[in-house]
Amino acid sequence: MTTDPRALPGADPHTGNRxxxxxxxxxxxxxxxxxxxxxxxxxxxxxxxxxxxxxLIALTGWILLPAWPYGRDYTRGLLGLDxxxxxxxxxxxxxxxxxxxLGRFADPDFAALAADTALMxxxxxAAGRLFGDNCAVCHGRAGGGVPGFPVxxxxxxxxxxxxxxxxxxxxxGINSGHPDARFAxxxxxxxxxxxxxxxxxxxVAALPSGRADPASAAATLFQxxxxxxxxxxxxxxxxxxxxALTDDAVIYGQDVGTVxxxxxxxxxxxxxxxxxRLSAAEINLLALYVSRLSVETGRRTE
Ligand code: HEC
Ligand code: HEC
Numbered sequence: 577m578t579t580d581p582r583a584l585p586g587a588d589p590h591t592g593n594r595x596x597x598x599x600x601x602x603x604x605x606x607x608x609x610x611x612x613x614x615x616x617x618x619x620x621x622x623x624x625x626x627x628x629x630x631x632l633i634a635l636t637g638w639i640l641l642p643a644w645p646y647g648r649d650y651t652r653g654l655l656g657l658d659x660x661x662x663x664x665x666x667x668x669x670x671x672x673x674x675x676x677x678l679g680r681f682a683d684p685d686f687a688a689l690a691a692d693t694a695l696m697x698x699x700x701x702a703a704g705r706l707f708g709d710n711c712a713v714c715h716g717r718a719g720g721g722v723p724g725f726p727v728x729x730x731x732x733x734x735x736x737x738x739x740x741x742x743x744x745x746x747x748x749g750i751n752s753g754h755p756d757a758r759f760a761x762x763x764x765x766x767x768x769x770x771x772x773x774x775x776x777x778x779x780v781a782a783l784p785s786g787r788a789d790p791a792s793a794a795a796t797l798f799q800x801x802x803x804x805x806x807x808x809x810x811x812x813x814x815x816x817x818x819x820a821l822t823d824d825a826v827i828y829g830q831d832v833g834t835v836x837x838x839x840x841x842x843x844x845x846x847x848x849x850x851x852x853r854l855s856a857a858e859i860n861l862l863a864l865y866v867s868r869l870s871v872e873t874g875r876r877t878e
Contacts, residue, residue, distance in 0.1 A: 674702065681857040686739040686864055703865035706858060710850070719869045724828060724845065729869035732825035734760070734817045737870070743863035749849030750817060757849060760817030764842030765801065772797055777835040783810050783822045784830065 595604045595613075603616040637643065641653040652658075677698050680689065689695060708717065714725040721727030726734060735745055735758060748756040765773060772794075779794035789795060790809070798810065805818040812820025819827060828834055828843060850859055 678702075678857050678861065681860040681864075682855075684740065684743060684860045684863075686860070686867075689860075689864060690868075699861060700865060700868075703861045706854075706862055707865060710854070711862070714847075718873075719866065721827075726819075726827045726845075727825060728866050729873045730825050731870035732820065732823050733814065734819055736814050737867055739860070739863040739867045742866050743859055745847065746854070746859045746863060747849060747851045750847035751844055752846060752849040754849040754851070758817060758847075760844065762805075762818070762838060762843040765839040766841070768801075768839070773836060773839045774832075776802075777832045777839060780810065780821055780835050781830055781832045784824050786822075 595606065596602070597604055597613070597615055600615060600617075604613045605616045607614045638651070639653065640655045641657060642650055643653060644651045677695055680692075680695060681699070707719070711719070711728075714722075715728050716722050716725070719728030721730075731737065733741075735741055735750075745758060748754045748758060750758045750760055765776075768776075775792075775794040776797050779788045779792065779798055782788040798806075799808075802810070805813055805816055806821055807813045807818075810821035812818060812822070819825070821830065827845065828838055854862070
């Protein structure tokens with residue numbers, strides 16, 4: 577590519593310095609650092625071409641696409657592209673499709689909704705995202721629960737797992753401060769003898785394995801103090817939100833230590849109400865989704 581450098585106009589015409597390096601055949605610049613001389617090599621052509629090309633590409637971009645801001649506006653380019661507008665259009669189209677099927681959930685005929693497989697195919701993934709955004713912080717992803725926040729995918733319920741009951745729980749919450757909220761309270765038994773509490777804790781901890789002795793003094797204590805809410809033998813009462821103590825589902829924990837804590841301090845979990853944050857259709861959508869979680873995990877069959 578390079579021709580004879582002596583012919584290039586790069587050589588300094590003022591100093592007339594055209595000393596030629598005998599090895600490379602290039603001029604030197606005339607600078608001399610302790611005997612090391614600098615060659616006057618020409619600017620590489622390929623870099624020049626790249627520079628010109630990128631300038632041309634940028635220029636085309638300025639002409640075709642939105643580029644320069646001025647005041648409150650900007651040059652819009654010949655193509656008139658507006659990504660903000662495009663994104664909004666996309667979102668409107670999605671919302672339109674969603675509105676079509678979401679509207680169906682305004683009518684809480686859950687059996688009909690669940691029977692419509694096409695509708696379920698559209699709506700359940702969206703319900704999963706709604707759950708992820710609003711419920712997973714407390715109930716865990718996919719409703720797996722964390723201590724203090726009940727598991728929603730195991731088929732055991734405080735109030736009931738049919739979509740109608742769940743929708744009501746969602747509308748009003750539990751101990752949520754809403755005037756129609758469900759109320760549930762595990763009273764503190766700090767007035768009770770510590771020895772009795774310890775006996776009760778041992779009895780309750782042994783209930784799920786079926787090893788609790790129904791003839792023991794602790795069983796009598798349970799009968800007298802707890803059965804009113806937790807049911808005969810601890811099988812639970814869906815009317816007051818008291819959990820069954822005989823199954824393997826727990827909120828706080830059913831080991832002796834945790835039950836002692838529950839008895840000493842009482843418990844009153846708060847489930848917020850959603851009627852001001854989600855539409856009725858969204859609540860119905862979530863209710864149907866939650867009611868099916870335990871079927872999906874295989875922990876309950878339909
Ligand atoms: C701030 C935490 C929190 C959030 C957020 C939350 N929950 Fe809850 N939820 C709870 C607690 C705590 C309970 C149990 C209340 C109790 O102990 O009595 C509960 C109970 C429930 C129950 C009753 C379960 C049963 O066995 O009857 C359902 C259903 C439920 N939540 C669904 C949801 C859904 C759906 C969402 C999202 C829209 C949600 N929750 C968001 C804390 C929360
Ligand atoms: C007034 C009704 C009521 C009475 C009486 C009552 N409980 Fe409860 N208990 C509840 C409610 C409601 C909850 C759930 C609290 C919550 O979800 O925050 C609960 C929760 C519990 C839990 C926690 C279960 C878990 O999954 O972590 C244990 C253990 C328990 N009760 C044991 C007892 C024992 C033992 C007695 C008797 C000494 C008793 N309860 C008396 C209403 C009652």
